[in-house]
Amino acid sequence: MKLLDLVQQAYHPLHEFWESRRTNYFLSGVLVSVFVLCMVVALVNYLGWLPTGSLMGRVHFLQAVEISFTLLLFFEMISLVFVIPQSIANSIGKQIEILSLVLLRSSFKEFSHYQFQLPLQSQLESVYKMVSDGVGALLVFLLLSFYYGVQRHRAITEAGDRQQFVALKQFIALLVLATLLGLSGHDLLFLLRSGVWVQSVDRFYLILIFADLLFMLVAFRYTLHYPDIFRYSAFVLVTVFIRFSLLAPVYYNALLSLFSVLFAIAVVYFHNLFTDGRLAYLARNPPPTR
Known part of the structure; x- marks a missing residue:
């Protein structure tokens, strides 16, 4: 318990x-x-x-948008860390929000390579990529409202265990934060040494996969309720699908992103149906007392 007390003492000031x-x-x-x-x-x-x-000599006007958007993504990833202790469902929602921003950044990145002195006909492929990523981001944004709309938050722990469970989630969040800062520092050093900017969004989602798995295993300590087990496991799969979408080539990345969000909506919706149906069944057929 002393370790969890230290975690809470470190987490709360950072969160605030x-x-x-x-x-x-x-x-x-x-x-x-x-x-x-x-x-x-x-x-x-x-x-x-x-x-x-030189490194600074390769910066042009359109890249200013891409660079600023990349920094915004970094701030959003830090915000995601502080959503993890709230609930796994909110964490998945924040991942989807970041996914929509990644698609927008991809569209801006393609725009940064556009040559205004050349005719549009010679750059149609670049325009198509921008449209694909932009429309994909817009549809993800639309579906995200449905995802939040079907959510129902239910406590899976008893009142006496809730504080300990939250502290464990905060510990996982601090591990993710330390990993994110380490990845970002590595990217910055690599940029200064080689002049090549390697972004860690896809690797960050790989870390989130392991974090979600750890969260799921911790949750087993407090519940063996089948719908919750299925829900947590399926949410890990959502993170896997999101990472696939980040690695996929253009056009396929937008399709995989939409599939990831639809899958997340289906998990929450069917979990609600199963839970409501089971509660109704138990109300009609209470278990025998021992």
Whole structure:
């Protein structure tokens, strides 16, 4: 229990700091500053004042959007960490939100390669990719409202075990946060050494798969109720599908993203049907007393 007490003492200040209005203002300022800085660097490059082979010399105007959006994704991934202790269903919803932003970023990334001096007909493939990712993000956004609409939060633990269960989820969240910061630091060092920006969104979802599995195994300590076991296991599969969509080529990534959200909606909806039906059956046929 001492370890869980230490986890709570570490988690709560971090959560309050991240969710505070002052932090939101600061993060907004960081995003604006990064965008303006990228635009200034792009202008300097346009004037030819930086060597083209250098890291800063490869930044152009349209890339400012992609870079700012990537930083926004990083902030959203940190926000996801603090959703994990709330509920696995909310965590999956936050994963889907990030997925929609990833699709939008992919569309902006394709836009950053667009050449305005060339005719549109010669760049139709690039436009098609932008449309595919943009429409995919829009449909994921639409389906996300249905996902939140069919949710019903039910406590799976007794009142006496609830605090311990939440502390265990907070411990998992802190592990995910440490891993995310480690991945981001590695990406930054790799960028400075090689000049190549390797983004860790897909690897972060791999970490989430293991985190969801750990969450599911921890939940078994408090419930062996079949619908809950199935629900937790299926949510792990949703994370797997989302990661597949991040690795898939263009067009297929949007389709897999939509399938992932539809699968998540089906899991929640059918879990509700099963639970309501079982409760109705037990009401009509109470188990015999021993």
